Amino acid sequence: xxxxxxxxxxFLLTLAYGVIAFTSxxxxxxxxxxxxxxxxxLLSIVALACIVYILWRPDVDSLHVTRPTWIRxxxxxxxxxxxxxxxxxxGFVLSTILFAAITARMLGAGILxxxxxGIATGVGGYLLCAVLLELNLPVGEWIEHLIxxxxxxxxxxx
Amino acid sequence: xxxxxxxxxxxxxxxxxxxxxxxxxxxxxLGTLIGALPGLGPINGVAxxxxxxxxxxxxxxxxxxxxxxxxxxxxxxxxxxxILLNVPGDAGAVMTTLDGNPMARNGEAGRALxxxxxxSFIGGTIAVILMTLxxxxxxxxxxxxSPANYVALMVFAFASLASLVGKSTVKTLLGALIGLMxxxxxxxxxxxxxxxxxxxxxxxxxxxxxxxxxxLFGMAELLSLVEEQVSGRLKTxxxxxxxxxxxxxxxxxxxxxxxxxxxxxxxxxxxTGASVASxxxxxxxxxxAGPDGKLFGTGDVRxxxxxxxxNNAAAGGAMVPMLTLGIPGSGTTAILLGAxxxxxIQPGPLLFTQQPEIAWGLVASMYVGNVALLLINLPLVGxxxxxxxxxxxxxxxxxxxxxxVGIYTxxxxxxxxxxxxxxxxFGWFLRKLEFSLAPVILGFVLGGLFEGNLRRALSISGGxxxxxxxxxxxxxxxxxAIAVVVLPIWMGRRSKKEPAGxx
Numbered sequence: 001x002x003x004x005x006x007x008x009x010x011f012l013l014t015l016a017y018g019v020i021a022f023t024s025x026x027x028x029x030x031x032x033x034x035x036x037x038x039x040x041x042l043l044s045i046v047a048l049a050c051i052v053y054i055l056w057r058p059d060v061d062s063l064h065v066t067r068p069t070w071i072r073x074x075x076x077x078x079x080x081x082x083x084x085x086x087x088x089x090x091g092f093v094l095s096t097i098l099f100a101a102i103t104a105r106m107l108g109a110g111i112l113x114x115x116x117x118g119i120a121t122g123v124g125g126y127l128l129c130a131v132l133l134e135l136n137l138p139v140g141e142w143i144e145h146l147i148x149x150x151x152x153x154x155x156x157x158x
Numbered sequence: 159x160x161x162x163x164x165x166x167x168x169x170x171x172x173x174x175x176x177x178x179x180x181x182x183x184x185x186x187x188l189g190t191l192i193g194a195l196p197g198l199g200p201i202n203g204v205a206x207x208x209x210x211x212x213x214x215x216x217x218x219x220x221x222x223x224x225x226x227x228x229x230x231x232x233x234x235x236x237x238x239x240x241i242l243l244n245v246p247g248d249a250g251a252v253m254t255t256l257d258g259n260p261m262a263r264n265g266e267a268g269r270a271l272x273x274x275x276x277x278s279f280i281g282g283t284i285a286v287i288l289m290t291l292x293x294x295x296x297x298x299x300x301x302x303x304s305p306a307n308y309v310a311l312m313v314f315a316f317a318s319l320a321s322l323v324g325k326s327t328v329k330t331l332l333g334a335l336i337g338l339m340x341x342x343x344x345x346x347x348x349x350x351x352x353x354x355x356x357x358x359x360x361x362x363x364x365x366x367x368x369x370x371x372x373x374l375f376g377m378a379e380l381l382s383l384v385e386e387q388v389s390g391r392l393k394t395x396x397x398x399x400x401x402x403x404x405x406x407x408x409x410x411x412x413x414x415x416x417x418x419x420x421x422x423x424x425x426x427x428x429x430t431g432a433s434v435a436s437x438x439x440x441x442x443x444x445x446x447a448g449p450d451g452k453l454f455g456t457g458d459v460r461x462x463x464x465x466x467x468x469n470n471a472a473a474g475g476a477m478v479p480m481l482t483l484g485i486p487g488s489g490t491t492a493i494l495l496g497a498x499x500x501x502x503i504q505p506g507p508l509l510f511t512q513q514p515e516i517a518w519g520l521v522a523s524m525y526v527g528n529v530a531l532l533l534i535n536l537p538l539v540g541x542x543x544x545x546x547x548x549x550x551x552x553x554x555x556x557x558x559x560x561x562x563v564g565i566y567t568x569x570x571x572x573x574x575x576x577x578x579x580x581x582x583x584f585g586w587f588l589r590k591l592e593f594s595l596a597p598v599i600l601g602f603v604l605g606g607l608f609e610g611n612l613r614r615a616l617s618i619s620g621g622x623x624x625x626x627x628x629x630x631x632x633x634x635x636x637x638x639a640i641a642v643v644v645l646p647i648w649m650g651r652r653s654k655k656e657p658a659g660x661x
Contacts, residue, residue: 027346
């Protein structure tokens, strides 16, 4: 069943992929016998054949995932999305502290341990990656504003 | 022979510079560390560390040396969790648990770890030596390959992948097709036509290779960890003071030698990597041991040495087609190939002549890396074993943070962070449905090359498809491709028939 659902979704996606390849991809002018549309056309046909075979003979019945596990997975994906959303606005340090602490707590660490772990990951990670290895990490919009504002006030004071 | 010697000279001149030496050591250390993490296999470790290594802004040969160190180290580290926890980090390490874990349970963890380190070292070194000898030869031959030959070669690679990797041939093939289709997103290099970008500017340049790798491997792995979440700590067996004895080495020397060569050959074949090599080596040794074969599985030193030598030799062997033909032999080398492409280095027959400092520097750093790993591993194994006790609830968020840092640091685009999360969910579903992920990444990496060669071949012939089967090299490769798909099916049928005939 699980196989069929997944293959069904893939079938629709590949069909859309194929339809686009057969109808809308066109080069305005070309000298080569194979244009940009030929390869996707070829791929979509072979892929559809494979998918039809899986629909015909599926071999995975169920994912064997219990309801609490589904919830935990959904929460995890949700947390990752929120983390991605807040990555730039809040900056690496703050968003990582929040993400690491909440995730650790969700997966079963104690409250105090989670908070310590979160702070250690956020601050330690920033020191290691941004300061020591000079990688590009977001400082955070609010900190940038803060720095900008203080710079302005000091300028005005001068 | 002369070119090999001068090549090696160039290589060692690169690899032995103090800073580069330090990079090899750092890579090996980090790789072992991440390979030893429970449940996190080498391929996922390399995937997570790759963007960070890229983001450091090193010149290509340095970044590659670091990456090769990580790759090697991760393969080494994998055996620690196999032996102490009975949890293999990846498919290649499954065979190591069979005799390694019983030895540890008998109170000989130290002996098992040090013996496997020595076996890995010998396997890895033999593979690099064979690679030094045969790599340039293969490259010289491959220079004569036409675009049509390359198309045939890739058909062969995907055929052997489909028949040897994963449970279902069709699913493996479909996985490779998904990778190939993902690779078509973005502007077509030949005509400048945008394909499947739907007007989203972030997609015009195509999906970045690193995003696919980190998403499909790193993030999917993370979701699997959340799914299988083991509460609390895993119980590890203690590392004691026992050590490998001369008698063990004497008993296993032929095993190690045989398995190294076997592993190398299997590693060179496209699509087959460490997992096939270690399984074949273990099975062969068990048969060769005769009546002693019964001891395999109860903590026999040969049963431990065989898969370890073979899987490290296969890891080296897989580098040969990657460097000389530009066709990776395994999922992990597909990732390394992608890394090379990111630095605008096109691996292939010309790499050894046009950029010897990179090709030979990499080879030399593998010699150095092997020695470094042995030196790091023998005394520090206790430290690496500690990594096993990191509770899952801390490990999981750490992986996510590392993946985000790596991806953000490349272009600083938060859109990519959503993309890796989405691909992670997709990869998790693929895994749950028993698709293997290596074909997807192989398809993605080879997509551009496959399409490009096909189009070039047909441009040469003016649109006549007969060019694809025009010379003996292509025909030989298609023949091999058919053989590699048909033979296992035929042999499976025959072995099924036999027991039926007996009954």
